[in-house]
Amino acid sequence: DALPCADLSQAFQRKHRDLSLCCSHYSQIDHFGFLQDGTFKQRYLVADKQWHQPDGPILFYTGNEGDITWFCDNTGFMWEVAGQLGAMLVFAEHRYYGESLPFGQDSYSDSKHLNYLTSEQALADFAVLIQNLKSSVPGAQNSPVIAIGGSYGGMLSAWFRMKYPNIVVGALAASAPIWQFPNMVPCGDFYKIVTQDFAKSGKNCDANIRRSWKAINNVSSTASGLQWLSEEFSLCAPLKNKFEAVNFKSWLQETWVNLAMVDYPYEANFLQPLPRWPIQVVCKYLGFDATVSDYQLLHGVAQAAKVYYNYTGSSPCLNTSQTATSSLGALGWFFQACTEMVMPMCTDGVQDMFEPEEWNFQAYSDECNAMFGVRPRADWAGTVYGGKKIASHSNIIFSNGGLDPWSAGGVTSNTTQSLVSIMIPDGAHHLDLRYSNALDPPSVRAARALELKYFQKWIRQAQRSTGTGYTVSKKRRIFL
């Protein structure tokens, strides 16, 4: 009975024609200053068919860097537990993404208009939205709210609980790399995990990708080689020179990273439509031994890349300017990475299968300045969100997939009794948030069951403290 999310707002409007809250609300453009007093329309989606009114819980998706309908469609877990919890679902879009543009078409025009694109502003939007819902939806006033998010959205859900425990009783932060910031984890771990995923998915698979970079350098050093590469990879825009070959390598590197993120045990369409265990399929083309020629190797790499970019067979050519769904707002995320979200990454070519590249903050900062006219603040995220010192917070689940490179920056062991980590060894990027599937490994089923148990515990805690929900006998109360 779950509605397709893209149609949700219309369906919701049909159902609640008289409800003024429906699907967008006005939020301050600047929560932290009073000179800019404008507001913008923030979109959110609501599904309340399963909601137990009054006082039933609200599961609140803290939207990340993309169109909220896309996250809504890819967070089947919420739809599946709504019934068991009697929960209302709310999916809130992050400012500057999807339709929630503070300055409409001008939102990305310059750094002045981009100035309000920060995680702090986004969290304030969520807080104000929930307060508005609680004060205007009949029966919602005492509803305990649980924040849920994946990836950057998971970071937001964890931070939301940390900064606004008055608004949310707990948070599920799925595949949320809250420690992928300077001086918290080694910068090379991310790419090591990508490499391990390929190493265990086929013989010689990581070794051949490691070899491929030099092969590309060799082949792309001549005009005929560039032409051959372009044809072999069916590139929409043929490579014209060595500089374009550098971009081409970056695009390939991002392709392998994306595959590691979406290495799901069943056919799925998250970043791209893909077969089940896509890295195993990719690695079938990369089993050569060390005697392979550059051209043979790169032929295999091209076949492998097409698993990612043309699994459906409907792509006439490969576009090196895009690696994932257009539902993600890449430019907005670049800006965030150039301001608050400074996530050091590095490769050494030995423990990983990529060309060696050190983390160079100064160069990174200069790039950001050239691109947006802003400079990143390396230490700010750690200061404002606590870095490794999070033990005084409570009621946060950090779930991580063992196949997911983002687990390198995740919280992968319990911090306290109520700040817990759930590992899903054979899970990729927030597999637990997806609809359940017959091919799901037991680890993700167990993770979801445990997450549901924590939700129920937090809801009971909240209901006890407000006196709502089922009655607990006085005698039992003492022991809880």
Next chain:
Amino acid sequence: DALPCADLSQAFQRKHRDLSLCCSHYSQIDHFGFLQDGTFKQRYLVADKQWHQPDGPILFYTGNEGDITWFCDNTGFMWEVAGQLGAMLVFAEHRYYGESLPFGQDSYSDSKHLNYLTSEQALADFAVLIQNLKSSVPGAQNSPVIAIGGSYGGMLSAWFRMKYPNIVVGALAASAPIWQFPNMVPCGDFYKIVTQDFAKSGKNCDANIRRSWKAINNVSSTASGLQWLSEEFSLCAPLKNKFEAVNFKSWLQETWVNLAMVDYPYEANFLQPLPRWPIQVVCKYLGFDATVSDYQLLHGVAQAAKVYYNYTGSSPCLNTSQTATSSLGALGWFFQACTEMVMPMCTDGVQDMFEPEEWNFQAYSDECNAMFGVRPRADWAGTVYGGKKIASHSNIIFSNGGLDPWSAGGVTSNTTQSLVSIMIPDGAHHLDLRYSNALDPPSVRAARALELKYFQKWIRQAQRSTGTGYTVSKKRRIFL
């Protein structure tokens, strides 16, 4: 061995000539946006003579709306416990006050320059300052930091622990009215407490102040009456018309409020130089029975006002444009009250001794708009700082004085085991933060002793978690 605070920075400079951190640091003008990338010099004072290096605690005063040297001088409690704790003292000035002006002389020129005067920015300044100190002062890296503040500074210290528990292990929020915001406490409680202070300090005292407003209306209705009033009160600027009489009443009302705040048991100079139990002295002039004439009554009121404004006998005339020390930044606080710090107040003339006045948010907002070109956001403080839903936080002491009108908006009962309230029934505004005095009532001595105990507990907790401080046996650890 405590240094006079006003001389502190010079003494500190002499002592640490080679320490680059000394007494001011550069902080971002805008922590929450990246367009404005400027920095400003934030002043802070350090006293480290008693500090146990390494790892001794830091007591950090979260400066409020005024010159930090003045708060430093009026927070003797910190100086007195520094030795027992082996603590370093840091007093951080709040942006836009004292010498910490983000745009120098232009800081108050318009709402554009005032745009960065918010509590969130101030907390971020404190967080960044502490991170800077920890990373640059040898031996401070593992020092547990305790936030301490009084009044608005106490609100900041509580909020600092709530929002940055990674930075401070606990907070003492003395006389901090964190609930004096819309829909949290009755708007009339503040003035009721002022009235009670006068009622119990002398016979008929509150009744005669209640009568005085009508007497002023009567007398000020004629030119000769205005002249008489001006002479009787020795006003520097004689009253010219009825409108000035309205301001005159406001000034008197504020005078009685200030007296309630500083009704200390010994001679002191906080807002003004005053005798011990100043309200008792004031009330000696206000003992009339109901048959007194308007002129007799107002003669008594004038004598009473002079207790507050001319106790030392050195004021040639009374200035109705100022009611307290110029160390407080009144304009900055007006701006804060016109943006985030919306604190509803009202009087009914029955349960309090003032002219009836309802709380009118719209009129208030219009005034703010006329004065600064900004409009207050009534609900924001409750959303961002949690309102009454603070139970998930920890390690905060809320101390309140029973004589202090600000206790109306304070936390006056324990919320949890680690979110505690300390009442000082015969204390006025943050009496506990002042130097101890032979005339201190037992309640404030007990409060200070308990506060010190909590500090020691928080420090032990922190030292255990970082492995610094004294060794705890493994066996014992299990039970702690």
